[in-house]
Amino acid sequence: MTKTMTDVVCPFCGTLCDDLEVVVSDDGKQLKEVYNACVIGTEKFLHSQTKDRITRPRLKQPDGSWKEVSYDEAVEYTAQMLANAKKPLMYGWSSTNCEAQSVGHEIAEMAGACVDNTAAVCHGPTVIALQDIGLPSCTLGEIKNRADRILFWGCNPAHAHPRHMSRYSIYPRGFFTGKGQKSRKMIVVDPRVTDTAKLADVHLQVEQGRDYELLNAFRVALNNEWLPDVVAGIPAAKIREAADLCKNGRFGIIFFGMGVTQTLSKNHNIDEAIALTKHLNEFTKFSIMPMRGHYNVTGSGEVLGWQFGFPYSVDLTRGFARYNPGDTSSIDLLARGEVDAMFTIASDPGAHFPISCVKHIAKIPSVCIDPHQTPTSGVSKLHVPVAFVGVEVGGNAYRMDNVPIDMRKVVDPPAGMLTDEEFLTKVRDRLKQLKGKA
Amino acid sequence: METVTITMKNPPALYLEADNICPDKFAGKTALQIADLHVFEGNTTSTIGKYFDVSGNAGASAADTKIVVKGDVKKVKYIGMKMSAGEIGVEGSTDLYAGAWMTGGKLTVKGNVEAFAATGMKGGELVIEGNAGNYLGAAYRGDWRGMSGGKILVKGNAGSDVGMYMLGGEITINGNVDVHVMTHAEGGKVIIKGNAKSKLGGQLVDGTIIVYGTIDVMMPGYKPIGTVELEVDGAKSKFAHFIGDTGERKKKRKGQIVYGNLYKKV
Numbered sequence: 020m021t022k023t024m025t026d027v028v029c030p031f032c033g034t035l036c037d038d039l040e041v042v043v044s045d046d047g048k049q050l051k052e053v054y055n056a057c058v059i060g061t062e063k064f065l066h067s068q069t070k071d072r073i074t075r076p077r078l079k080q081p082d083g084s085w086k087e088v089s090y091d092e093a094v095e096y097t098a099q100m101l102a103n104a105k106k107p108l109m110y111g112w113s114s115t116n117c118e119a120q121s122v123g124h125e126i127a128e129m130a131g132a133c134v135d136n137t138a139a140v141c142h143g144p145t146v147i148a149l150q151d152i153g154l155p156s157c158t159l160g161e162i163k164n165r166a167d168r169i170l171f172w173g174c175n176p177a178h179a180h181p182r183h184m185s186r187y188s189i190y191p192r193g194f195f196t197g198k199g200q201k202s203r204k205m206i207v208v209d210p211r212v213t214d215t216a217k218l219a220d221v222h223l224q225v226e227q228g229r230d231y232e233l234l235n236a237f238r239v240a241l242n243n244e245w246l247p248d249v250v251a252g253i254p255a256a257k258i259r260e261a262a263d264l265c266k267n268g269r270f271g272i273i274f275f276g277m278g279v280t281q282t283l284s285k286n287h288n289i290d291e292a293i294a295l296t297k298h299l300n301e302f303t304k305f306s307i308m309p310m311r312g313h314y315n316v317t318g319s320g321e322v323l324g325w326q327f328g329f330p331y332s333v334d335l336t337r338g339f340a341r342y343n344p345g346d347t348s349s350i351d352l353l354a355r356g357e358v359d360a361m362f363t364i365a366s367d368p369g370a371h372f373p374i375s376c377v378k379h380i381a382k383i384p385s386v387c388i389d390p391h392q393t394p395t396s397g398v399s400k401l402h403v404p405v406a407f408v409g410v411e412v413g414g415n416a417y418r419m420d421n422v423p424i425d426m427r428k429v430v431d432p433p434a435g436m437l438t439d440e441e442f443l444t445k446v447r448d449r450l451k452q453l454k455g456k457a
Numbered sequence: 458m459e460t461v462t463i464t465m466k467n468p469p470a471l472y473l474e475a476d477n478i479c480p481d482k483f484a485g486k487t488a489l490q491i492a493d494l495h496v497f498e499g500n501t502t503s504t505i506g507k508y509f510d511v512s513g514n515a516g517a518s519a520a521d522t523k524i525v526v527k528g529d530v531k532k533v534k535y536i537g538m539k540m541s542a543g544e545i546g547v548e549g550s551t552d553l554y555a556g557a558w559m560t561g562g563k564l565t566v567k568g569n570v571e572a573f574a575a576t577g578m579k580g581g582e583l584v585i586e587g588n589a590g591n592y593l594g595a596a597y598r599g600d601w602r603g604m605s606g607g608k609i610l611v612k613g614n615a616g617s618d619v620g621m622y623m624l625g626g627e628i629t630i631n632g633n634v635d636v637h638v639m640t641h642a643e644g645g646k647v648i649i650k651g652n653a654k655s656k657l658g659g660q661l662v663d664g665t666i667i668v669y670g671t672i673d674v675m676m677p678g679y680k681p682i683g684t685v686e687l688e689v690d691g692a693k694s695k696f697a698h699f700i701g702d703t704g705e706r707k708k709k710r711k712g713q714i715v716y717g718n719l720y721k722k723v
């Protein structure tokens with residue numbers, strides 16, 4: 020026999036869908052089927068069931084082979100590494116729950132470490148911009164019920180957030196958007212003809228690296244000022260038309276992704292996009308929202324924010340929190356050789372960081388806490404597999420619109436496996452002893 | 458003026474935070490007392506004397522104190538931070554935050570400086586004989602007060618985000634600059650003798666940018682309004698004159714709308 024669990028939350032992307040149905044075996048040990056999720060979400064659940072899963076920590080040997088060790092040995096290695104480092108970096112956090120993040124930050128404070136999350140390589144520039152000029156935002160529910168002007172700027176939800184358009188932004192029939200897609204105008208700004216762009220009413224094929232100029236041109240158009248004939252590869256008349264289309268809506272929203280945060284101008288693109296949103300509010304109601312990638316990168320920013328005052332790239336080495344991406348950010352710390360130990364949890368810098376950074380990780384003592392085998396676990400000295408958060412353990416996560424959602428446990432982890440929070444708690448307690456604080 | 462010479466003898470494994478290398482902190486101290494001032498390497502605290510040889514005593518006040526920094530200080534941050542008077546001469550290159558928040562005195566770097574030099578500078582003089590990194594004379598993260606006074610001269614090139622949130626003072630760059638000059642500025646002047654790339658004066662409310670070389674791409678918010686003759690450093694030349702950023706909010710002075718000015722040599 021099997022049983023079906025409803026209202027399960029998907030721990031994959033920042034859309035954090037909370038309407039999944041999961042079929043599990045009667046003893047709660049096996050996950051059989053997943054309904055309502057998109058392909059990537061389904062895969063995440065089914066991946067926990069693979070037979071060749073690593074269930075115990077492994078320590079790399081001098082000859083490059085792995086040796087299985089106990090969780091206690093892994094705790095000792097991790098605590099010693101953090102106690103002995105002058106400037107350890109504790110990076111990741113985006114694919115685990117807020118409870119684990121909070122314990123991790125206690126460790127970071129004790130170790131005098133730098134703490135950073137995956138915003139470092141995705142929406143960090145967004146955070147910089149919103150600190151500079153604020154963020155007029157809203158919830159996804161408001162968009163579903165009210166928004167009739169949808170801009171996707173430098174993002175491709177058709178592939179990166181597959182259920183975003185159907186659940187919130189384009190197709191659903193909301194309270195004031197009863198005709199669903201027909202009630203909305205969709206504008207996509209992307210240098211490529213993506214699958215999202217193909218669905219758009221207006222596609223502005225911006226020249227690569229010229230988003231800042233195009234955003235500026237929108238604002239110039241709103242002020243009815245002079246414009247050059249062509250900006251960022253787009254005729255001025257078309258820009259004025261698009262600006263009018265935004266102005267004439269009742270409720271608009273700009274969603275933006277890595278196409279603007281990680282291309283030329285970075286935080287300035289977002290800064291100008293927020294300024295445009297503010298500008299549009301002189302004519303109608305407009306909001307703006309980052310398309311956060313990892314399902315709980317938003318939560319990491321929230322927890323770091325309430326504990327240390329800054330949402331990413333926090334430097335605790337001198338006993339108080341400092342924040343200045345460019346100095347305290349992971350890529351810079353690694354590329355400049357500023358850190359002497361690397362602790363990675365719930366993310367994969369080995370796959371996403373520049374090769375010079377990955378080489379530095381390989382040179383220094385390193386621990387990787389991740390249920391999967393990844394390029395990062397491959398270069399790290401110690402790999403600690405843990406239970407899948409959102410599948411084998413619940414906990415809190417924040418959706419891309421800053422709405423906290425409690426995730427559900429659907430199956431048991433393999434016997435004897437620890438969760439992130441359990442492992443971190445042991446490391447914290449051991450570090451306390453080493454630092455003479457217990 | 459008394460001279461204190463500090464020479465790197467024992468380079469750090471990581472990076473040093475040495476905001477104590479500053480005439481204000483050295484003033485009134487002997488070489489021995491200076492060697493005892495704190496520096497930080499990651500989460501460990503030690504002293505200037507652990508890394509540097511210190512010779513010579515400081516003057517009674519910052520204004521009477523000159524610091525000469527010798528040896529490899531490429532991994533030393535915050536040299537001259539918050540200095541108010543006196544002089545520092547760095548004989549090589551140095552790292553982040555050189556002369557950050559300085560209010561007076563003169564800091565000369567023979568080599569290059571990395572990012573965030575002269576962050577929030579209020580006065581004094583900074584001369585960089587090599588190249589400057591990103592965010593020269595800009596505001597600290599989240600702050601809206603960039604450089605507000607003093608003078609910066611870069612003999613080489615500068616990185617991106619020169620003068621972000623600048624409020625006053627003057628920056629001259631003899632070489633080229635990377636993208637974003639005077640973003641969000643509300644005053645001050647940046648003179649670029651070489652070439653500029655793009656995104657000059659974006660979201661600028663007030664301020665002046667003068668470019669002698671080329672500009673790859675202009676911001677759409679800059680409207681051409683003719684040519685003018687300007688005198689810069691005693692030499693007169695003709696410049697195309699643009700005003701902007703016309704997309705940004707505007708200030709009024711005596712009932713007139715104030716625009717930023719961008720001049721490009723013709």
Ligand code: SF4
Nearest residue numbers: 029032035036060182
């Ligand atoms: S859209 Fe995102 S949260 Fe929703 S099911 Fe797909 S991967 Fe999961």
